[in-house]
């Protein structure tokens with residue numbers, strides 16, 4: 008990291024970005040306002056949204072429990088000149104992100120309206136339907152690089168399954184996204200029908216951090232600060248990974264591909280080591296596991312790279328990448344959010360051309376069958 | 378004494394409130410415990426019969442809890458595992474009861490019991506003060522009560538309580554800890570006030586045990602960001618049975634977040650990793666490292682401070698087989714340091730001659 | 732060192748900034764507390780455009796809950812990851828020696844003074860009655 012001071016853009020960096028044809032697995036589009044959804048949302052639910060709003064397991068109606076580090080958690084330069092919120096203007100997104108980085112495909116991750124965390128399950132399902140339609144109409148149909156996921160709340164699993172069917176029929180969605188903080192840990196049986204269907208449809212299961220499940224963000228309780236909550240995202244992902252592995256989801260659905268999004272990847276090696284370390288001791292509690300936990304991780308799970316870790320020494324990042332495995336990593340920028348990773352500078356350690364290609368493109372190409 | 382080898386984490390077991398602790402309870406709680414059958418307070422975190430809770434050869438033949446028999450603990454921790462000294466950490470449900478006065482009396486009884494029946498019988502033993510974490514003022518009273526007894530070398534608190542440990546609520550405990558040179562020993566164990574992770578209640582004890590590592594991470598961040606070490610610069614925190622290999626990535630992420638969001642906590646003036654290296658220590662069972670020497674060396678290098686590591690067996694917990702609690706592939710110099718120098722520095726009251 | 736006349740002082744509003752291309756670099760000139768500061772318009776971390784940075788106070792604290800603000804507006808908070816930099820010298824708050832933004836000397840001079848030269852402002856008409864921002868690159 009010592010070479011980053013006062014660094015004009017090097018030619019090689021300019022070309023590195025363009026040469027790569029990046030697949031960005033985490034781009035956040037936003038609605039301008041609720042009315043964007045009107046054409047996709049039945050009157051009854053428009054009215055509901057207006058009168059009752061979002062009912063979440065959080066204290067405030069107008070903002071998140073922990074004030075974020077910037078307005079709408081966005082990069083301050085991502086507000087479109089045309090007005091509207093960051094991520095709401097396709098032209099500006101093209102100009103600021105898709106074109107300069109030569110994004111070959113960008114996977115949309117919608118977080119608007121805390122789509123997975125609505126307490127009223129019917130309302131949640133209606134919003135999810137509307138957002139799923141909106142992703143195609145406002146984004147994927149207007150820019151073929153952008154790919155939509157089927158968002159389904161897994162706690163109303165009948166509604167979720169119906170929505171999967173409805174969307175899958177179109178053949179336009181590339182992933183099924185579920186909440187990371189549902190009523191129960193993600194490995195639990197009640198969610199298996201969704202995993203079974205995802206496997207049958209050969210659609211990866213995407214799990215993007217965020218949302219509110221009502222539990223404290225940490226096992227020790229509620230922190231005071233956003234800087235604690237932000238790091239707890241890594242805990243959420245690690246817990247979900249262990250839940251899915253230990254409940255035997257990869258064992259039961261061996262063709263299911265699971266992608267963790269925006270969890271970073273620093274926590275993965277230690278989580279695998281810890282799972283393996285204690286496996287023998289607890290094996291009789293999880294007799295359905297036929298292999299060591301890390302073996303499932305290395306075959307069935309993928310991880311998007313942002314927010315990337317920034318150890319002081321480049322070799323440490325290198326060691327981390329090798330522990331996780333180059334094949335498991337999918338580049339993501341998190342555009343337009345403040346903790347965004349810039350494809351040119353995020354990996355502050357040398358990668359070979361082949362490794363670069365895998366992380367920035369071909370791993371995702373294989374997972375999503377582009 | 379041949380080699381100094383201080384085992385920083387062993388677990389004597391409380392048989393029960395109506396048995397082990399009864400003689401040490403106040404008259405009121407004696408009567409309550411008996412008349413209401415208040416017992417069975419083993420923490421859900423460590424069911425005694427679970428394999429992890431007791432290695433087979435460390436379980437009393439009569440079916441009592443592992444760690445409940447002094448002679449057996451002496452044979453295991455000292456003769457077999459080669460410790461020269463050992464710190465007793467009594468992980469028991471006294472620290473999880475809801476009634477703060479019951480908690481205080483139970484904790485006091487535990488400390489009296491450990492002093493009378495363990496420390497008094499074997500001068501190689503030391504102990505952590507078990508405090509009623511539910512009520513900081515009562516915890517401070519208990520610390521004051523033990524402060525004159527140097528056999529108590531640290532203060533034991535569970536890793537999952539009613540709130541995160543950095544909160545101001547707990548600061549009187551840290552003030553007393555600093556004053557009496559008692560490090561805070563956070564040991565794995567939950568009061569089950571909330572789910573052990575943000576995603577909810579796990580199905581398996583295995584899963585719960587894995588999540589413990591994250592609770593330690595949350596506690597570490599909480600203590601740092603709430604400004605505890607600025608307020609009590611002499612305070613040391615020991616993470617016990619936390620796992621260790623998560624530290625590097627955890628520190629990187631903490632540094633990264635702090636660089637961008639430190640305006641939230643301007644009293645934190647140094648990178649979290651630097652604060653961790655100065656104020657935190659970890660016991661080395663379990664280490665949770667991969668089995669190859671290169672990776673072990675990398676992890677140690679990434680952590681970046683040889684001072685943080687403390688030798689521990691976690692006896693009678695079943696973390697390893699055989700007679701050597703030192704995780705494989707650690708460099709010899711480090712092993713010596715973690716067995717002697719680091720514990721002596723971490724637990725200043727641990728005077729070997731006493 | 733080349734001295735560039737980049738703008739009339741009135742063109743950069745108080746609390747605002749303006750970006751200039753000088754010698755192939757984007758340089759951003761801030762106008763804060765009546766002074767002008769010139770910095771490379773790229774964050775040393777991942778290259779964010781600093782023209783979008785927030786100008787904030789220098790925030791320190793002797794103890795939890797006590798917020799001491801000074802030099803209001805003289806710290807840049809990067810528009811992306813929020814690193815803070817001293818607008819006067821480009822040094823980062825968290826590691827001033829290792830991470831800093833390249834900064835450039837700035838002067839304000841009157842048109843009358845500038846008429847005497849030497850300066851680089853081939854296409855820049857200088858009027859005696861105005862004041863100008865000069866950046867040395």
Ligand code: FES
Nearest residue numbers: 774776777809812
């Ligand atoms: S780009 Fe400025 S802080 Fe990251």
